[in-house]
């Protein structure tokens with residue numbers, strides 16, 4: 001009887017020992033994953049803005065050529081980058097001002113839906129003014145956005161094919 005108790009006690013102790021070793025291993029794994037996460041690549045505000053700049057420029061030439069499908073695509077690219085800023089740059093105070101583009105984006109979307117070039121041009125100017133309004137509001141007034149004079153790349157055709 002006593003033997004059985006001793007054996008049981010020993011087994012229980014062994015069991016406990018194993019458990020704590022297991023949880024120690026788990027903790028080490030968690031620590032290393034946390035480390036990896038904190039070091040993983042996160043796109044910055046400026047990178048999103050650089051992307052937005054490209055799509056803003058392409059958008060103009062899509063509209064100029066009445067290529068409404070491409071214009072709609074470029075608008076979505078801008079939207080995705082704005083969402084990226086909200087997701088990955090929530091620690092930047094400037095992110096709070098991202099809604100400054102909403103009105104201009106909605107009106108431009110409407111012009112694209114209506115396939116109206118005059119309306120497109122007018123609202124594209126409003127969008128560009130909103131970009132600059134935020135740059136001014138966030139002390140980045142030296143980043144001045146204008147209507148592009150030439151397409152950003154020579155290897156893309158903005159005319160409608162077919």
Ligand code: HEC
Nearest residue numbers: 045046049050052053056094097098131134138140143145
């Ligand atoms: C929420 C305010 C805000 C709005 C809206 C905004 N920007 Fe910016 N933009 C910034 C900030 C802040 C920076 C500086 C980013 C950094 O820290 O690198 C910047 C930087 C830039 C740069 C410089 C990036 C570079 O690498 O040279 C460009 C180009 C730019 N924005 C284009 C635009 C365009 C085009 C729009 C409109 C479609 C726009 N921005 C709308 C806040 C804004």
